[in-house]
Amino acid sequence: MADTGVAPEVARRHWEKTKALMWVILLIWFIFSFVIHFFVGALNEIVVFGFPLGWYFAAQGSLIVFVILCFWFAHRQNRIDEECGVAED
């Protein structure tokens, strides 16, 4: 069995950090996918630049958050890999 040359406790620490990051990302994802649209009625009372805020989040705001979230995840996860010394060469 070819192994990755990574000690078990390093692998475990790496996975713990990876999981923690996963939960943080999924929490933010959940808020902008569901929670915020649940309050669309209340948010629509606020109008910014012509946009009722509830509509804005479904049409644009959540999408922007998703894009940022993907790039931020890639950045954070790559850092975790490097810190644990398991990144690709």
Place this chain on the structure above:
Amino acid sequence: MAMKGDFTQNLGRVYGIYTGGFLAFVILLAVLEQIGLPDRVIGYLFVFFTIAVYAGIGYISRTMQVSEYYVAGRRVPAFYNGMATAADWMSAASFIAMAGGIYNAGYSYLAFVVGWTGGYVLVAVLIAPYLRKFGAYTVPDFLGARYGGNVARLIGIVVLFCCSFTYLLGQISGTGEIASRFLGMPFEVAVYVGLLGILVCSMLGGMRAVTWTQVAQYIVLIVAYLVPVVILSAQRTGVPLPQIMYGQVLQQVQELEQTKPALEGVKPFMQTPQNFTEAFNFFALVVCLMIGTASLPHVLMRFFTTPSVREARKSVGWSLLFIFLLYFTAPAYASFAKLEVYQNVLGSSVASIGDVEALLAGNSWIRSFGDLGRVSICGATGDALNGVALTAQMIFDACQAAGVNELNHTAFAIQTDVVVIATPEIAGLPYVIAGLVAAGGLAAALSTADGLLLAIANALSHDIYYRMIDPHATTRRRLVVARVLLIVVAVLGATAVAFLSLGNILALVSYAFSLAAAGLFPALVMGVWWRRTTAAGAIWGMISGFAVTVAYLVYTHPGIGFGAEPIFGISNISCGIFGLPVGFLVTWLVSLATPAPSQEMQDFIQALRIPRGEALMDRGAEAAH
């Protein structure tokens, strides 16, 4: 053209020249139009020029190497893979139908906008980097390695085939429709012309060719999507940023809804879900679309082509950014169209022939699309197939019969695809822009069709032929089989589209998401994130999740099943909402009831989670034996 270094080192230059060339081509046609080139010729030139370029790229990218054919040699940088994924992802439905869907359904349709973007967060975090580390050629390949062989592989192939093939039919039909509208040939013939366009991109070079044509197709489609609405926004608001300026438009629409007599009783454009069932359907659809995104094999396999796990992660971000550019523009399209209709069309008098003629003279797009049967007034519309044009007399007679003297919101209807396609004419732009939009729609349909076709044919040639039938086949033989299967699947799809009346294919397409979500997502995610997942657990989970989803579809669908009343009022577009929890639950329970995976498999999962180290594909196959 002499270049230093190989192709992948010169991508910026190559695609920069390509984009400049494309813009120059558009300008040239615009000039030719001014000096009298007929519209029809412009349409032909657009379609043939772009297809010729895609074919050229497909030919240059031909290959006889297995890893080039299946994963583009794993040399596609994150940025370009992002563009290719965006083109792969955005189909004719996104390009043409999405804005019109928002126009007709308002806020509730934004579930598609949220669902089709948020899924990429799941792709990035939960699945893509791990499949890339595994080094799969196909999604069933991963299932076979992780879940002990051919049973899991075969079930994966069945799910893949069901969701990708229905999706493919929609795309072939889309290419056929665009080709028939702009080239004026019968739909059945146009389908095969579209098919040729699809095959020239993919046949010789597999994934490598599809990747580089998809990048080219993305550039065409995004330019074509943005140009008309940017110009329209500049005309109407003075600022060429439709995505920001349509806030004002929304306000005007809202005001007209409340004050204009012709709009009395209209469902407000921004109306939010009014009761529990509507709200639940909104969220159920978001769930199915997001999880379906993270399970559809033609999307996941794009992330097998990056040089590293790190690049795979970054490339999900780029993909979503490029998709976002179109999706956050679609509601702007819908809003500008809404205002146009509310302001200039509704409330017009149709009490005399002269009034109707004045209406048509002021809004030429109504006549153009009415002739095609896509706009109707008081039920009167044209029929392009039988050469019936929409006349003022027809409209007048129909409105008199219906007792309508002033056009109100119930008497005026447009089909969803009109919104994007009519915008150039609404903005009074020259025909060359309409041709550009056609080229964009064609690029969207072709690129998605190519990705789907490749996903299906690769699963058949790699997973069934090479892995299950003849593991000792030579490279040459494998690639010949792959190409033969590609043609077979493509011809099968085109024939189905040309000769079967498939009805509302776009509805069928949305089922693909639910089928993929319920059939594949639990097995993929739990395979990486829960070591204890056993082969039996995953197999039964896939079968039960998929079966429940199909059962609900058959139970509620009037065309292919019983057409029964939906349970809890949940629309069958979201049928995956039943299958998903079942899939997860069964996978979990059966896994706990069966012996834990072997130490070898545990090591395999461990290696999957660590980016360092070589691709695992062949090791996984050994561990399974």
